[in-house]
Amino acid sequence: MLKSFKLLFNCNLVLSRSCSGYVSRTRYLMRLREDDEACREALRSGNFLLYHKLAPLLQKTNNGVYKLACLKTSDLEHVLERVGKDKHFVNKSFLLGCTDKREPQFSLEVGDLDRSALEQECRGMFVDLRKAFFMITGPESALVAKGQALLRWHQTNGFCSATGQPTVRNQSGSFRVCHSSGVTYYPKMAPVVIVLVSDGSRCLLARQAMFPPGMYSALSGFCDMGESHFITSCCPHHISLWGYFTSSVLSNHFTGESLEEALHREVAEEVGLEVENLQYSGSQHWPFPQSSFMLACHATVNPDKTQVNIDTAELEDARWFTFEEITEALQKPPRNPKGEPPVFWVPPPYAIANQLIREWANQQQLSRK
DSSP states (O other): OOHHHHHHHOHHHHHTTSHHHHHHHHHHHHHHHHOHHHHHHHGGGOEEEEEETTEEEEEEOTTSOEEEOOEEHHHHHHHHHHTTOOGGGGGGOEEEEEOTTOOEEEEEEOTTSOHHHHHHHHTOEEOOHHHHTTTSOHHHHHHHHHHHHHHHHHHHOSBOTTTOOBOEEOSSOSOEEOTTTOOEEOOOOEEEEEEEEEOSSEEEEEEOTTSOTTBOBOEEEEOOOSOOOOOOSSOGGGBOHHHHHIIIIITTTOOSOOHHHHHHHHHHHHHOOOEEEEEEEEEEEEOSSSOEEEEEEEEEEOTTOOOOOOOTTTOSEEEEEEHHHHHHHHHSOOOOGGGOOOOOBOOOTTSHHHHHHHHHHHHHHHHHO
């Protein structure tokens, strides 16, 4: 049984690190989400991430490393006043979470203000999120992605889809309400399957034209809506426990494409291969193209049926990589000496595609021993 599967269904393992602290922070956040007055009070002692047209603010440390800029309430109010904005503008921010010390964290869009003036006052710079991911740490990446996703959702859900009337947010930004229809809207994520395909000794990676030069990643695609029918072409012993759980429990109660179906379809569509078995690995929120929920899996194909047939409308290239090639890519960052095309490289550590690739490499190493 997969370790990740155990963790998914064993709450004691998940919360054993600091159960009392975790519960305390969770309930504190729940109160801030539901109680407008409590959230307004929290704004007085919060930490704020600033975004200019969805680009987060970064600051350079003394040792030349960039970090996510986080402003205290008093500092932010001072900055706003210096650029000609009322300090009560902080009330437009959205609640993200809180630190281990129960300091509330908020995101605030300042795209209507002068960018250069803000950068000067904050001693930082606004950086496109994709680029920022290569400049900050993993924990910061998760926080800044959540902040952007929440801002984007509010920007695109200002009106009720049923009545066309404006929707109104609560103070924390955890939902929006249309008072005309009574409909409440909550932030949503689109389910996406991401899969690393292997033939036993190699793994399949692909790239889209929009990827940075030289970067290859695992296959991925959105789950479709529609009637769900479990893939029956797989032999029972080839299906992981996660696959059995989702197909026998979830697919029988919901309409819509299951995890297994989406995985089989995406691999068939994009590279013309038929998956034989799969194993669930983990999940991750991903802010691109807007707000996605990545469900990561490993899959294998018949070693005698590995001919790749690329869907050029989706992919620029796809090919098999050896264990040696993957190991080298994981150990070395991308380089571009003297303007030469970058060598093959994989997504950075914060991406769940990197996790899949590392898991495959580790398994290959164990099997070789």
